[in-house]
Amino acid sequence: MPDADRPPAAAELVQRVCDWFPGAARDLPWRRPGTGAWPVMVSEFMLQQTPVARVLEPWRQWVERWPEPSALAADPVSEAIRAWGRLGYPRRAVRLHAAAVAITEHHGGVVPTDHDELLALPGVGGYTAAAVLSFAHRQRHVVLDTNVRRVLARTLDGRAHPDRSPTVAERRQAAALLPDDPARAAAWAASSMELGALVCTARSPACPRCPVADLCRWRALGHPAWDGPPRRGQTWQGTDRQCRGRLLAVLRDAVGTVPSAELLAAWPDRTQASRALAGLVADGLAVEDDHGVGLPGGGTGEAP
DNA sequence: AAATCGTGGCA
DNA sequence: TTGCCAAGATT
Structure with missing residues (x-):
């Protein structure tokens, strides 16, 4: 098997990306040490399908006004919807409010630290549950967002993009990469996401700045174009x-x-x-x- | 399980 | 200019 067809060593990939993170990562407010699970959860809701730049200000106002779930739960949904502003997908505001009510009524006002309990909350799916626990509590979970999926699709599979939705094989692949140590697993989650967001981007990947460029199968193959099913276009006018x-x-x-x-x-x-x-x-x-x-x-x- | 659900910026 | 894309979840 030619080198280009052989997957890079998982340990080397994880190690390099984790080492790259400290010097390259953005200084995002919800990453500040000591940020609680609730502010992290708010950021994750807002970041669902929404760029970081547009989340910064609404997030700041939101966590200042509602520093804990019970505060949000005490206000009417209308206030949550208004505070959501023009972030888009406003159902997220309704679900976040509902989640705050559920946390207040069934979890003593504390964001659950259990994956399944978190997953049961409105608006919390597999990604968000794993992200909250990984970022806020440094628990060991597979955090598989669009950035991580793209990084793995390129470096390991040699493909320009991941499939539409995560497959079982993809989850298994990601799980195999996850370090055993929880703190290290959390570092990998944050680092691999950041790499996808800053370097291994969808449209213009910056391979010269990539810490794992020499391990990347997609690059070794000469950046083959996407040959899967057509990427779904989001029509807008008149919808x-x-x-x-x-x-x-x-x-x-x-x-x-x-x-x-x-x-x-x-x-x-x-x-x-x-x-x-x-x-x-x-x-x-x-x-x-x-x-x-x-x-x-x-x-x-x-x-x- | 494919469709639906906002908004704005950028290549 | 416009199509593509952005830390997904739900039904």
């Missing part, structure tokens, strides 16, 4: 998603309730707007009564 965003922006900026007709007028296609509104209501992002539409649990615009 229900765009419509939902428009309607929610109106509700977010409104003081109380907005008359239904006025809200629907914010979108050219009335039929589509009605469908989008129904979706917002179903997702707990809006409530409609005789007076109009508003954010849920807002306590405003109620009948006397």
Whole structure:
């Protein structure tokens, strides 16, 4: 078997990436020593499909206002939705609020340190549960986000991109790389993510700056182009998603309730707007009564 | 299990 | 300019 076809030594890969981290990592506020599990959890919710640069300010305001789960749980969901601002995917705000309520009511106000308990919370999937425990408690978990998946796809598999969603084989591969020592496993999680975010990026990888360039199978093969199924494009113009965003922006900026007709007028296609509104209501992002539409649990615009 | 769900920046 | 992409979760 030619060298280029042989996987690099796992230990060497982990070692080099972990050594690279201290001198290259960004100084992100949720990485500061002593950051609690709750602020870390808030950052992970916000970072789901959202770039770091756009999360920084909302995160700062969020954790200052709600320094612990019980504080958020004590406020209506409408406040969480407003504080979410324009981060996108506002259902995350609803789920984070619901998670805060669950933590307050069922976990004594403390973010669970058990993987399965964390996983049971609204909006917490495999990645987020592992990330919170790894970053906040230095527990040993496979943290498999889009960055890590890309790093492994390239270095080990010689492919430009990972598949759409993590496969069993992929998880197994990642688990095999995980150091036995929890602190070291946590360091690998943070380091491999950072490498994917700063160097081994999706569009313009900076191989000359990569600490494992000489171990990378993708590079050894000459950076073969992606030959898998076409990457799903996210259409936008005229979609229900765009419509939902428009309607929610109106509700977010409104003081109380907005008359239904006025809200629907914010979108050219009335039929589509009605469908989008129904979706917002179903997702707990809006409530409609005789007076109009508003954010849920807002306590405003109620009948006397 | 494929589809859905926001928003903005950048190559 | 526009398509692609970003620390995913849910149904």
